[in-house]
Amino acid sequence: MKTMTVAELASEFDDCWDETERLKLILELGRGLDPLADEFKTEENRVLGCQSNVWVVSNVTSGVPERLHFDAASDGETARGLIAILLSLVNDKTPAEILALDLDGIFKQLELARYVTRSRSNGLASMINRVRDLAQQRHLAN
Amino acid sequence: MKTMTVAELASEFDDCWDETERLKLILELGRGLDPLADEFKTEENRVLGCQSNVWVVSNVTSGVPERLHFDAASDGETARGLIAILLSLVNDKTPAEILALDLDGIFKQLELARYVTRSRSNGLASMINRVRDLAQQRHLAN
Amino acid sequence: MSAPPTLPLDPVLLRADFPILHQRVYANPRRGNEGVRLAYLDNGATTQHPRQVVQSMVDCYERTYSNVHRGAHYLSAQSTDAVNAAREKVQRFLNAPRAEEVIFTRGTTESINLVARSWGDAFCQAGDEIVVTEIEHHANLVPWQQLAERKGVKLRHLRLGDDGQLDVPSLPSLLNERTRLVAFTAVSNVLGTITPVAEIVAQAKRVGALTLVDAAQSVPHMRTDVQSWGCDFVAFSGHKMIGPTGVGVLWGRYDLLDSMPPFLGGGGMIDRVWLDRFTPGELPHRFEAGTPAIAEIIGLGAAIDYLNHVGLDAIHAYEQILTAKAHEVLGALPGVTIWGPSLEHKAGIVSFSVADVHPSDVANVLDLAGIAVRAGHHCAMPLHDRLGIPASTRASFYFYNTTEEIERLGEAVVRAQEMFGRKS
Amino acid sequence: MSAPPTLPLDPVLLRADFPILHQRVYANPRRGNEGVRLAYLDNGATTQHPRQVVQSMVDCYERTYSNVHRGAHYLSAQSTDAVNAAREKVQRFLNAPRAEEVIFTRGTTESINLVARSWGDAFCQAGDEIVVTEIEHHANLVPWQQLAERKGVKLRHLRLGDDGQLDVPSLPSLLNERTRLVAFTAVSNVLGTITPVAEIVAQAKRVGALTLVDAAQSVPHMRTDVQSWGCDFVAFSGHKMIGPTGVGVLWGRYDLLDSMPPFLGGGGMIDRVWLDRFTPGELPHRFEAGTPAIAEIIGLGAAIDYLNHVGLDAIHAYEQILTAKAHEVLGALPGVTIWGPSLEHKAGIVSFSVADVHPSDVANVLDLAGIAVRAGHHCAMPLHDRLGIPASTRASFYFYNTTEEIERLGEAVVRAQEMFGRKS
Numbered sequence A, B: 001m002k003t004m005t006v007a008e009l010a011s012e013f014d015d016c017w018d019e020t021e022r023l024k025l026i027l028e029l030g031r032g033l034d035p036l037a038d039e040f041k042t043e044e045n046r047v048l049g050c051q052s053n054v055w056v057v058s059n060v061t062s063g064v065p066e067r068l069h070f071d072a073a074s075d076g077e078t079a080r081g082l083i084a085i086l087l088s089l090v091n092d093k094t095p096a097e098i099l100a101l102d103l104d105g106i107f108k109q110l111e112l113a114r115y116v117t118r119s120r121s122n123g124l125a126s127m128i129n130r131v132r133d134l135a136q137q138r139h140l141a142n
Numbered sequence C, D: 001m002s003a004p005p006t007l008p009l010d011p012v013l014l015r016a017d018f019p020i021l022h023q024r025v026y027a028n029p030r031r032g033n034e035g036v037r038l039a040y041l042d043n044g045a046t047t048q049h050p051r052q053v054v055q056s057m058v059d060c061y062e063r064t065y066s067n068v069h070r071g072a073h074y075l076s077a078q079s080t081d082a083v084n085a086a087r088e089k090v091q092r093f094l095n096a097p098r099a100e101e102v103i104f105t106r107g108t109t110e111s112i113n114l115v116a117r118s119w120g121d122a123f124c125q126a127g128d129e130i131v132v133t134e135i136e137h138h139a140n141l142v143p144w145q146q147l148a149e150r151k152g153v154k155l156r157h158l159r160l161g162d163d164g165q166l167d168v169p170s171l172p173s174l175l176n177e178r179t180r181l182v183a184f185t186a187v188s189n190v191l192g193t194i195t196p197v198a199e200i201v202a203q204a205k206r207v208g209a210l211t212l213v214d215a216a217q218s219v220p221h222m223r224t225d226v227q228s229w230g231c232d233f234v235a236f237s238g239h240k241m242i243g244p245t246g247v248g249v250l251w252g253r254y255d256l257l258d259s260m261p262p263f264l265g266g267g268g269m270i271d272r273v274w275l276d277r278f279t280p281g282e283l284p285h286r287f288e289a290g291t292p293a294i295a296e297i298i299g300l301g302a303a304i305d306y307l308n309h310v311g312l313d314a315i316h317a318y319e320q321i322l323t324a325k326a327h328e329v330l331g332a333l334p335g336v337t338i339w340g341p342s343l344e345h346k347a348g349i350v351s352f353s354v355a356d357v358h359p360s361d362v363a364n365v366l367d368l369a370g371i372a373v374r375a376g377h378h379c380a381m382p383l384h385d386r387l388g389i390p391a392s393t394r395a396s397f398y399f400y401n402t403t404e405e406i407e408r409l410g411e412a413v414v415r416a417q418e419m420f421g422r423k424s
């Protein structure tokens, strides 16, 4: 799935007339998520605090500076859309760049804050935490 | 201390202009309480749930039907007045008569209900319970 | 309260007391979108509040508020009176023998934990057994697992039958002279199953076991009589019965409670304290350490007044109508599976699955249609394991819901199928 | 907020937000007696509530109320947001590093019991030692006595000096490599003594002991900075800081909390549950089993907003003025003994004895004059034993009290002496 800028995402979401259209857009973005092989759908990669199952793995790209590439999957379609949006914001950035992003703020700007809140239903807050944790680990390892 | 009827008490309390006068009357009635020998001021006779210490003992009078006579003491003067009023209502009655009394109701009628409520400060509720328990024990023993 | 013909109560009239129900959600004024009407069908999680209940707490804070029990002043007497009065309301509501048997807690969860820690730690030994059921809320499961771990107690499990009811006929085979307690729910918070409380209690008594009833989903919806149940402990929450958050009840038999050591230590629960030891106080105070939830207890009293005014029998009868309507509406949709027993064994809770659509996706679409339901495991994971599903979508009703709201629920489920369902 | 010249804040202006303070008590209309003005001087027991705090809860119940966390709908998101926002307000109020370190409980009492059961049972062994002080409220004494009994832990006691302050110089002699915890109050609820928190914490750290601060009487009245204190746990109650009943806080260091097993078991505190076991969830949820006190947590957030608006430094400075006034007024009365340290070590709490008059009699007369104080042991029996008295009368202040109310207190004490004092 391609990386999108916040501006690109914002303009797409801003075109939605109501929440149902907004949801449809989330689902559409989710369909663009690269598939995750079943072997990665482990307990370790599962994000706690999501209602549908969400798995996130990160890989370090070769090259300097090193960048992180995330893959993810979910059995819930809304959750898949949300993780797709999240990954489009962070993928192939350096750990430091990722940590510098105000992800909560961005989702607020996209008027998706309500999905962050519902940490226990859609789990976006937990997904954000997981991505940040993975970036943090890599950042400290360097 | 003499036994008083509810009517007698009510008429005395009804003459009070304010709560301070009412308190003065309580204190005055307390001064009429027969003294309790120190040997009876034991942990066993102490009424739990009173802020000042209150001790109550009961004696069975000879004669048929048997009657209960209570003696009591307190180191708080308000408490002493309240227990004096209580004893004047129950003393030298049969256990069954005591159990039949609606003591809460009587104190309400005397506009002393607030002293019943404050079970943990003046302890009137606890005193009432103790007197009823002692009467109950005697009633069951017969 | 005169209900419309054929209805046991008048939901429209009652709804007028609930300001929160009269709103539109997801409006977007910038785009001239005025949103959708709210249909609150998440009463299993928590219920809404009539003005009368809210006002009782406002009155408390604006007129009579003080700490209770030990203050020697005017306001303190008023607050103490009010808390005592609420305790007596709960007593009558449960038909309990004594007001001192009513212990105020934060909710069902704390009530059950109190029993597990106080009674459990004092009276259970390694090798003793406790029976719970497969349909319990985590609140009536985890505390016993924790006790099992602390004390070496063995847990046994009464199974759910394929008919959506507890397999009560198998209960005797789980009971023996080592059984100390049977802890079970009166109404399943997922399946809506009404369990045969008195029957289970009678069985438990036969082996001398105590019984704890998780009544979180029954006390708000149907008449409760702890004496006719014959059980030893009952736990429930204020917030599921139009009462405030922060308050719940543990009811227990007087003699039993009186034999139990304190749970939380602190002010109010003692008789005497020295630097190195204390002696516990009397009931109910022994189990109410610290400042109680004064305003919330008063609010719970007001909630009971309101429920009594509506009438518990009317509430139950009306909810039966709503549940039947939900079965009718959802049952007519292909691909929708309704979990739980048949209507006559069911309270106002209807959980379902939609083929090929994740429950959280279902709930999401419903939400956007203004319909508040819950999706997930509803704090009953073992039950979902038993059903072979990770999660379900739950609609749960109260007396202020209407059949029209249930029709909207059905329409929204169809919309979810359209948006998510695998196109065949 | 512009305060009158010479005062750090304007109590008259602030009082306008507190409807309950503007009343007369003990009126007797039948006799044309219009009662006396209320002077609420029982703030150590609980404080009153400004309209803003009450309104925040009314708004919650009338507009946004729902259960939090797991509901997948509009209201549920609003409630979850509001609870999260309140948690962050508490975090900032304490200058705590992380919001997840803020655990909502019913109050100080539950907070301390949580630590005693979770941390204590998991990490303390027979022979370990815990230091408490002689001036503790029962809430910071009984839970440790219970732990001592469960685990064979030994309690040691830091004494009260004759100057009304803790005998901190003797603390090193109580500490050794077996000391696991020092649990102490930041402000005595009887003497008003402000204890040297950072100093005690530093001493405890020297032997590797943890520290728990009972901040029930300090957090409402002076600026709190858990990082500059350097302690491990802090406990306090909403109802003592113009917040609602039914809510309190345990703050703990993240790593420490994260190493602790759950206390109450139930919904929300788990990651996964099977019939026979569970895995605990993340912070703060691990310690918040069951439905939290949602409206009360929101009310606590509103209380913090209000206190920040008034300013904690202004509150503390103003209370110093009230306390000085009380010392002046009561100190001038023959037969009156004021307990506790000198003014510079004292918060807004003044306990006293009147020669030859029982404290409950004093409080009674004060009450009839409209002055709400508390008489008794104030849940600090060992402290009263140390003072050699069974009980005392306590006046305790907050920012809405006035020096005029303290003058009335003095006059009423004189009246009590006249009514009860042994005539010489």
Ligand SMILES: Cc1ncc(COP(=O)(O)O)c(C=O)c1O
Residues within 6 Å of the ligand: C267, C289, C290, C291, C292, D044, D045, D106, D107, D108, D109, D110, D137, D139, D140, D185, D187, D188, D189, D214, D216, D217, D237, D239, D248, D379
């Ligand atoms: C110092 C201190 N600790 C603990 C408590 C107990 O607080 P709560 O009753 O709110 O649990 C109080 C209040 O009574 C107190 O003053």
Ligand SMILES: Cc1ncc(COP(=O)(O)O)c(C=O)c1O
Residues within 6 Å of the ligand: C044, C045, C106, C107, C108, C109, C110, C137, C139, C140, C185, C187, C188, C189, C214, C216, C217, C237, C239, C248, C379, D267, D289, D290, D291, D292
């Ligand atoms: C059957 C049942 N038991 C226990 C609980 C827990 O109640 P609370 O969260 O109020 O403690 C609930 C509600 O979630 C429930 O439905």
